Amino acid sequence: MEWIVPFILTVITASTPLLLAASGELITEKSGVLNLGVEGMMLVGAIAGFAVTASSGSASLGILAAVAAGTLMSLIFAFLTLTLMANQVATGLALTIFGVGFSALVGSGFVGFAIDPLPALSIPGISAIPIIGPILFGQDFLVYLSIAAVIGIAWFLSKSRAGLILKAVGDSHHSAHAIGYSVIKIRYLATMFGGAMAGLGGAYLSLSYTPMWAENMTAGRGWIALALVVFATWRPGRLVAGAYMFGLISVMQLHAQGAGIHVPSQFMSMLPYLATVIVLVIISSDRAKIRLNAPACIGQAFRAAQ
Amino acid sequence: MNASLVKRTLAAVAAVGALATGMGAAQAEDVKAGFIYVGPIGDHGWSYRHDIGRQAIEAELGDAASTSYVESVPEGADAERVIRQMAQTGHNLIFTTSFGFMNPTEKVAKQFPNVKFEHATGYKRADNLSTYAARFYEGRYVAGVIAGKMTKSNIVGYVGSFPIPEVVRGINSFMLGAWSVNPDVQVKVVWANTWYDPGKEGDAAKALIDQGADIMVQHTDSPAPLQVAENRGVLGFGQASDMIKFAPKAQLTAIVDNWDKYYVSRAKAVMDGTWESQDTWGGIDSGMVELAPYTNMPDDVKALAEETEAKIASGEIHPFAGPIYDQAGELRIKEGEDATDEMLLGMDWYIKGIDAELPK
Numbered sequence: 001m002e003w004i005v006p007f008i009l010t011v012i013t014a015s016t017p018l019l020l021a022a023s024g025e026l027i028t029e030k031s032g033v034l035n036l037g038v039e040g041m042m043l044v045g046a047i048a049g050f051a052v053t054a055s056s057g058s059a060s061l062g063i064l065a066a067v068a069a070g071t072l073m074s075l076i077f078a079f080l081t082l083t084l085m086a087n088q089v090a091t092g093l094a095l096t097i098f099g100v101g102f103s104a105l106v107g108s109g110f111v112g113f114a115i116d117p118l119p120a121l122s123i124p125g126i127s128a129i130p131i132i133g134p135i136l137f138g139q140d141f142l143v144y145l146s147i148a149a150v151i152g153i154a155w156f157l158s159k160s161r162a163g164l165i166l167k168a169v170g171d172s173h174h175s176a177h178a179i180g181y182s183v184i185k186i187r188y189l190a191t192m193f194g195g196a197m198a199g200l201g202g203a204y205l206s207l208s209y210t211p212m213w214a215e216n217m218t219a220g221r222g223w224i225a226l227a228l229v230v231f232a233t234w235r236p237g238r239l240v241a242g243a244y245m246f247g248l249i250s251v252m253q254l255h256a257q258g259a260g261i262h263v264p265s266q267f268m269s270m271l272p273y274l275a276t277v278i279v280l281v282i283i284s285s286d287r288a289k290i291r292l293n294a295p296a297c298i299g300q301a302f303r304a305a306q
Numbered sequence: 307m308n309a310s311l312v313k314r315t316l317a318a319v320a321a322v323g324a325l326a327t328g329m330g331a332a333q334a335e336d337v338k339a340g341f342i343y344v345g346p347i348g349d350h351g352w353s354y355r356h357d358i359g360r361q362a363i364e365a366e367l368g369d370a371a372s373t374s375y376v377e378s379v380p381e382g383a384d385a386e387r388v389i390r391q392m393a394q395t396g397h398n399l400i401f402t403t404s405f406g407f408m409n410p411t412e413k414v415a416k417q418f419p420n421v422k423f424e425h426a427t428g429y430k431r432a433d434n435l436s437t438y439a440a441r442f443y444e445g446r447y448v449a450g451v452i453a454g455k456m457t458k459s460n461i462v463g464y465v466g467s468f469p470i471p472e473v474v475r476g477i478n479s480f481m482l483g484a485w486s487v488n489p490d491v492q493v494k495v496v497w498a499n500t501w502y503d504p505g506k507e508g509d510a511a512k513a514l515i516d517q518g519a520d521i522m523v524q525h526t527d528s529p530a531p532l533q534v535a536e537n538r539g540v541l542g543f544g545q546a547s548d549m550i551k552f553a554p555k556a557q558l559t560a561i562v563d564n565w566d567k568y569y570v571s572r573a574k575a576v577m578d579g580t581w582e583s584q585d586t587w588g589g590i591d592s593g594m595v596e597l598a599p600y601t602n603m604p605d606d607v608k609a610l611a612e613e614t615e616a617k618i619a620s621g622e623i624h625p626f627a628g629p630i631y632d633q634a635g636e637l638r639i640k641e642g643e644d645a646t647d648e649m650l651l652g653m654d655w656y657i658k659g660i661d662a663e664l665p666k
Contacts, residue, residue, distance in 0.1 A: 111348035254513035
């Protein structure tokens with residue numbers, strides 16, 4: 001059973017970028033905004049984090065830069081869709097395509113650079129405890145942050161006044177507006193939070209997961225994060241389960257191949273996506289439950305009645 | 307502008323043009339070489355190495371040669387448009403550097419019989435269309451010899467892209483090299499089903515190391531598997547270009563594509579008027595396949611690697627020298643014979659002894 005610890009460690013690293021990006025998008029969507037630009041925001045976050053870390057030598061500065069870059073990207077989106085009221089789906093797609101190209105342009109000077117991966121937590125004595133030590137106390141900062149963020153989001157949405165206001169804006173922007181809440185301002189903030197978390201997810205890829213910059217290195221993880229939010233029916237708890245299940249299946253298929261289990265590798269590569277579709281079907285068959293959680297105004301532009 | 311002025315201008319242009327052509331005939335022809343890459347030159351792998359070759363033409367031939375390139379050209383309808391554009395803008399030598407450019411290159415070559423075309427890794431040729439590729443499997447044999455000497459667990463982890471002949475040939479050649487010095491080595495292969503996804507390639511490498519592999523080989527394009535090897539404290543090989551920067555403690559050597567000599571010789575041939583359509587499949591001896599400096603190994607292994615490299619270059623060792631059986635036990639290459647190029651190009655079977663099943 002000595003493979004189990006490294007196996008779990010690999011699953012955690014494969015799941016973390018998904019969880020970071022998806023938890024941000026969850027807040028964005030809860031406010032009624034559908035931002036399909038996650039992939040683009042992640043890529044820009046990844047290159048910003050890498051470029052700043054490589055040039056300054058400080059990973060903390062790199063992480064801050066990734067957060068700032070992701071936020072800036074989401075501000076472009078927010079300005080277009082919330083202020084100018086452009087179509088959210090089209091703008092989100094454009095943001096992704098822009099992010100792919102822009103990150104490649106900025107990153108062209110950083111190809112082939114090597115940096116040290118983010119340092120892992122090391123508590124003398126405790127991190128050395130067998131099994132539990134390396135898993136619970138041997139991760140890098142962003143892994144803990146991803147878990148803390150989800151716990152914070154769960155508390156925010158269910159227990160805090162601000163969270164209730166956010167949900168109200170997502171469920172009925174006209175009512176929220178009538179009571180006196182600033183729908184546009186709240187949506188701006190929620191979109192920016194989504195951008196910041198997507199930037200962090202990207203930084204996790206370029207600073208910890210595979211510490212390098214390569215064009216299009218997210219390879220579709222932004223889209224998976226988007227699917228996860230729906231998969232989780234906008235619930236933080238299920239989001240963690242979904243992200244880790246996704247990480248588990250994608251790592252498991254590689255392990256199975258190495259162990260010589262003869263299943264077509266293409267089928268194995270398909271498995272995580274198949275699982276997503278199946279769970280979507282199961283969850284969606286209970287319409288009442290989905291309606292309970294889905295933000296009713298998602299994707300709709302808001303124009304205050306004159 | 308009135309009509310007579312237009313006429314006079316046209317006449318002047320025609321005269322200058324005629325003069326230029328006359329001068330060109332008197333001297334050696336200048337080369338204007340165009341390159342079409344499938345990826346960005348910043349991929350630090352395949353397209354990057356082709357671009358180094360392009361720069362070699364400019365460095366070697368100086369003013370007599372000019373070059374240009376288009377990067378990230380998708381393999382499809384766009385490719386034909388880009389190739390034609392190059393042919394129309396005065397390029398007399400055009401390199402198309404990906405297998406998927408084969409049909410568009412052939413089509414444009416027919417329309418421009420005076421332009422010379424060079425297509426990498428394909429098999430369609432014409433009077434003005436050459437093909438060229440490199441015998442990377444020779445480098446993989448040397449890597450196998452090193453791995454056979456360096457492994458302690460006798461398990462080699464191999465991250466493959468797709469089970470196509472190019473990759474299968476590499477695995478076979480690697481294992482023949484490894485078994486030549488250590489018959490107990492086994493290989494575990496994980497197919498990533500992608501040429502390029504750093505995260506997934508890295509995860510595949512982690513899975514292999516978790517299962518006991520202490521040598522990492524890859525046939526995918528990003529440095530991620532080698533980087534994982536570095537972080538996990540095992541050894542590995544670089545792919546396409548020297549990746550020592552990513553793995554100063556892990557890289558044993560890298561199988562490097564080197565197109566410099568070939569590109570310069572073909573450009574010179576156009577200048578001298580000696581260019582002819584041909585098929586080139588160059589190995590270590592031609593300089594197309596290079597091995598990066600041998601690092602992180604004891605001197606005796608290094609000496610053995612250098613000796614193997616030299617013997618392959620001289621032809622003393624052929625990686626696929628018979629007798630070679632496939633997994634079903636069928637004799638594929640007879641004793642005293644070497645594999646033919648045709649067999650190598652279509653290789654879709656594992657050699658006997660590889661304990662894995664080839665995905666169909």
